[in-house]
Amino acid sequence: MTKTFTITVFTEDQTGLLSRVVGIFNRRNLSISSLTTSASSDESIFRFTIVVKVTEEMVIKLVAQLDKQVDVLKAFYYDDDDIVYQEIALYKVPIEVFTNGRNVEVMIRRHNARVLLIEPEYVVIEKTGHEYETEALLTELRQEGLYEFVRSGRVAVVKPMERLNSYLQELQEEGE
Template sequence: MTKEYTLTVFTEHQTGMLSRVVSIFTRRYINIESLTTSKSSMPGIHRFTIVVNTTEDMVRKLCGQLEKQVDVLKAFYDENAEIVYQEIALYKIPTQKFMQGNRLEKLIRQHNAKVLEIEEEYIIVEKTGHADETEALLEALKEIGIFEFVRSGRVAIPRPMERLSKYLQQLELEAEETL
């Protein structure tokens, strides 16, 4: 049975890592629903957050294949209940629609969004939340009029303490024991 999984991949910060990571999914014909990269809490270590819909067996294989890459330190996967996650969406809407009454203002408040910028021709609105929440605001704004829409990839943090730190400490202990 397929379900949504969030993979967190920790790598050394090297050129070409994005291509190498994505190729593992491409070779297996697995569509990436969301991909976000950033530095991690550890200096020199980069973090990939990847969302896929697949089976647990396949996600385990993906993590194994990712960990075989030279500059990949560790790959973890989680179900949605095991992480805290958000996305950010930006909406560009016509200014005259905003000025024509308070329907838009009520909509923005109802969806816990905020206005970032008001210009003569447009207004930029920001909404953070899960994909279904940002999509709901998009659908509501389409009725009023919308110029542009963009949504980020998922950013996620696991509910347990950072596993990479524990994993690296364990490797250090094992290395010391063999000396």
């Protein structure tokens, strides 16, 4: 049975590593739903957050393959119950949708979104939340008028203490 998993990959910041990481998914003909890269809690370590919909057997194989990469320190996988996650979405709408009544203003409040920028021709709205939440606002804004839309990949933190710290501590103790 397939389900959504979030894979975190901790690496050194090396050129070409993104291509190698994505290549592991390509070779297995798997689609990546979301891919986000960033710094981690340790400034010398880089973090990939990858969302895939696969079986648990497949995610175990993926994590094992990722762990074998030279510049990968460690990879972990989680299901949605083990993490806290969000996405950010930006919507550019015509300024006219605000001057034609209060519909959009009420909609923004109902969706807990906020206005980031007001220009003579358009307004930029920001919404953070899960994909279904950003998608719900998108559906409503399309009915009012929409110039542009973009959504980030998933950002996530693990509910239990970060396993990378424990792993690095174990490595350090083994080396002593």
